[in-house]
Structure formats: C-alpha cells, structure tokens
Amino acid sequence: MTRFTLTDAEAYYGATRVLGPLSLSVGEGEHIALIGKSGAGKSTLLSLMYDRWREQPVALMPQALGLVDTLSVFHNVYMGRLDRHRWWRNLVTLAKPWRRDINEITALLEDVGIAEKRWTPCGELSGGQRQRVAAARVLYQQGELLLADEPVSALDGPQASAVMAKLTQGYPRTVLAMHDLELALAFCTRVVGLQGGAVVLDAPSKTLTSAALQDLY
Structure with missing residues (x-):
C-alpha cells in the first residue's frame, strides 16, 4: 500500500527556514x-507534500x-488525464472529443453545478x-491522495458544501488548506494547525469546535 509520510521535513526560502522540521x-x-492564518505555512506544506509524493497517484488543486483560459471547460477537465492517453488521442480530442469522454466529464460538471458551461472558454x-x-478536473484525474x-474559497455556502462533499468522497485521502473552520470540521476527519511553519495542533475534528480554533487566526 502506498504510504504518504513526511519525517522531519523542512522548507526554505533562500537561507531562511519557513517550514518545519515537522513529521x-x-x-x-x-x-x-x-488551518492557520495567512503565512503560517499551509501552501508551503502542500507544495512540499506534492514535491515529495508526486511520483505516486497524487492530485494537486493549487490556489491559482x-x-x-483559451480552452473550454470540457478540455480543462480533460487535462486531468492527459498523461494516461497517447499524444494522438489528446490531439484528436482537442478538435473532436470522444463521446465517452464527453459523457463522463459532463457527469462530473453536473456534480459541481457547472455543466451548462461545458463548452465555454x-x-x-x-x-x-x-x-x-x-x-471537476481533480475529480476526473482521480488518485490516492x-x-x-x-478549494472552495470562492463559493457560497451550499456550493461550497457540495464541492467539499464531492472532493472528500472522491479521494480516499485528502489534505485541504482551509480558512472556513465550519466546513473544515464538517468534512474533514482531522485538523492540523500551523503557526510559524510549525505544527501546533493535530487532533480529530470531532474533538474540536470552530470557537476553539480561533486562536490560530
């Protein structure tokens, strides 16, 4: 079974250590x-995880x-599996998508409420x-982590909840940098709090409340 473990991991910006050591x-x-305020190290930790584990079945949804922009919604989602197809199949799909791919991607777009924009740039x-x-692209990509x-910072309440549900149901493991504490506690099983590049909290979600986590912000 694939293992996802960091041991005494560190990250540096130039000569300055900005994360860790942490396990x-x-x-x-x-x-x-x-969780943690801006600059606590959440994005840095995600980048470090991806760099260490990218040879395994890992999907990344960066904040950017x-x-x-010039490709359609369909084609952007299709890019989640570019590496699984021969170059000629990807080239054909750019001009004339296969019906099987259209059906599968449309179903995912329906899940996240944007199927009507399927062919929109x-x-x-x-x-x-x-x-x-x-x-939808990372759901199409699939993987172990x-x-x-x-991932839902630009969405309102119902949409955010729906997408969070799909992401946590679609992968056997997730690590999600979150600012919305209510969503974090509702959809995640474990909370890791960062402060100054160090882990200052690691506990099951069911033992925590959003009020108790405010000190990290």
Missing part, C-alpha cells in the same frame, strides 16, 4: 484540514487553479465557476 502522515480514510468564467472547473489549497 506528518496521511492514512487511508483521513481527510485533513490544514492552473486553468487554460475558462477565461469567460467567474472566480467561483473557475474553482468548480478545477474541482488529493492536495488542495483553499
């Missing part, structure tokens, strides 16, 4: 919320999303719509 494991069935979408496209940086 952290992500077990099967665990959905971890990374990484969408191609991503450059024409709002921030919340773009975030849902990125979510999802790393996501503020």
